[in-house]
Amino acid sequence: MGIAIVLILLALGSVLFHFLSPWYFTPIASNWHAIDTTISITFWVTGIVFVAVAGFMAWALIRYRHRPGGRASYQPENKRLEGWLMVVTTVGVAAMLAPGLLVWAQVIEVPHEAMVVEVVAQQWNWSYRLPGKDGKLGTVHPRFVSDANPFGINPADPHGQDDVLAQTPELRLPVGKPVKLLLRSKDVLHDFAVAQLRVKMDMVPGLVTYSWFTPTRTGSFDLLCEELCGVGHFSMRGRIVVDEPGAYQAWLERLPTFAQAASRAPGNAVAGKALYATCAACHGAGGEGNLAMNAPKLGGQGAWYLERQLRQFKLGARGTHDKDVFGKMMAPMAATLADDTAIADVVAYIGTLPDARVAATIKGDVDTGRRRYATCAACHGAEGQGVAATQAPRLQGMSDWYMARQLKNFREGVRGAHPQDVYGAQMALVAGMLADDAAAGDVLAYINTR
Template identity: 75%
Template sequence: MAVALALVILALGSVLFHFLSPWYFTPIASNWRAIDTTITITFWVTGFVFVALSLFMAWAVIRYRHRPGSHAEYQPENKKLEWWLLVLTAVGVAAMLAPGLVVWSQVVNVPQEAQVVEAVAQQWHWSYRLPGKDGKLGTTHARYVTDANPFGMNPTDAAGRDDILLTTPELRVPLGKPLKLLLRSKDVLHNFAIAEMRVKMDMVPGMVTYTWFTPIRTGSFDLLCEELCGVGHFAMRGRLVVDEPAAYAAWLEKQPTYAQLRDTPAANATIGKNFYAVCVACHGVNGEGNVALNAPKLAGQSAWYLERQLHLFKSGARGTHEKDTFGKMMAPMAATLADGSAVADVVAYIASLPDTRPASTIKGNADKGRARWATCAACHGAEGRGIAATNAPRLQGMNDWYMATQLKNFRDGVRGAHPQDIYGAQMGLVSGMLRDDAAVGDILAYINTR
């Protein structure tokens, strides 16, 4: 009797958990309600079978329990029962498969009017390419891929001149317009998944896969890689922002094309020297840094990284946290650079400064730091010289006291918390492995040996 009662409680408890549980579908934001419907049908079919079998087993346990003097009756076969089981099983399987086949036919047939967008995955970063006014994407090839041309754009293809290249993990799309995503991976297997849009598709190196959806409500939605792609997999996050058509058009109009980016005049270090006059007081004549003023060494740091940080300071994405005392000091200094050209010019001048290795100030256990460095090396490189493709700056030969401050800021949410500082948010996740100041000291001690 106890076994039968347990089976009944298990069946009824499972049903109650299904209906009362707070864990269910993420509220949908696309046209794919049919996907939810197929899953609901599967729940009903499998749920009915589960409850029926559980109750049947409970009845059988009671009906055929042991009684003194009773004997089992042997039946080698029962054609009627077998036919009933065959038909009911076939109906149940068909009820689950048929709706899925109907939905799949819709998934693989993209509307003709769908806007095409290319999403490119690379450890551990998302980037996107949108067609320009001609509505066509230019051709790409792996042989063209460089730090300056991360998409591998074909420079001789006129169709790509007006393509819009977005190296940020944030993609904006218009509300109510079908969107076809061409999915490309530059290194290993990735997976493009946005739960609210009900889209999830593998990205295979050497192939272009695709999926599509129509956003039905505005908002910001998390983009995740749901294929294990290395040690930084957990930090490979992006964002889809759905805007009203007018707001999207205004945003799109401000984005530079591939031709505009390629034809941008080279930065002028001579002009940059004049801008650097403001920086000298803190960072030093040769960009060597000044610990007394909490101004880090700039000389030798990657130009792309310095440009990004200056833009973050200018936009308010960095240096606005109430606990970021020194970041607040830097923000008004960055504001003296009027535009992107001024930023590029001053960075070009910094690149001309002599790169002198600073003295070490941090004490720690380098052997312990070596074990932790394996995670850092995946992005920053084995020697810590930085890798532009993974958006990881140089650490080797930079101020250890400054890196200690920034690692603690990342860990404590002082830096990387702003929604526009997406790479800072990634670093905030990774820095969580440094649980205390001793761990920070150990890893910096190891970096100082490189």
């Protein structure tokens, strides 16, 4: 009797939880209502079967419970019952599969007017490529992949010269226009998933998979990798922003084409020397850094990273948080650089400065730090040398006191909280694995040995 009561309560509780639970589908932001309908049908069919089976088991436990003097009868088969079970099971399975087949037919039939976007996944980043004015994407091949050509675009293909490149986890799309996603992975299995858009598709190395949807409302939606792709899987996040057509076009026009990126002139170190005079007051004439001025070492740091941080300061994505005291000091300094050319020039000059190793100021348990650093190494490199492909700066030989402060800022939300600081948000997730300053100190003590 007790088991029968438990079965009844389990069935009743499951039904009530389904209807009363605050956790359900996220509000849809695309055309795929059919997917929700298919899932709802599956819930109804499996729910009815679950309640029926649980109810039958409870009834059987009560009806055929042991009684003194009672005897069980053995019935090896019942063709009538088996026939009914076969018919009911067939109808139930068909009710679940048929709608899915109809929806799948829509999934694989992409509208002819759909715009095309290539999504490229790499541990643990997202980037995007859009056709240029010719409306065609250029061909790609792994042998062309490099820091200067991360998409692996064939430089001899004329269709690739005007391809628009978005080397950022954020992709913007116009509302109301169908979008076909060409999904490509550069390393391991990934999965492109946006809950509100009802899009989820695996990305397989060596293959190009695809999916499509029509965004129906503006907004910002989280992009997640829902395939276990390595130690940094949890931080592989991006953002899909659906804009009005005018705002989308403005964003698109700010992005470089492959030809523009390839022909971009390097910064002028001579012009940058004059601009660096302002920086030298804090960071030192040789870019060696100055603890007393809270200015980290610059010499030896990757040019791409320095340029990005200077732009972040100029845009207000860094140095605007109330608790970021030293970031606020840096923001007006970055504002003295008038444009991207000035940024490239001063970074070019920094590239000529000596890469002198600075003295370590952090003490910690090196062995513990070595184990903790395994997660960091996945992006920053085994030796902390920095990896442009994963947008991870150099750590080796840099100012450890500065890194300690930044790790604390990431953990406390001082850095990485700004909507435009997409890589900072990713780093904040990883920094959260370090419980306190002592844990961070152990990692930095190990980095100091590299």
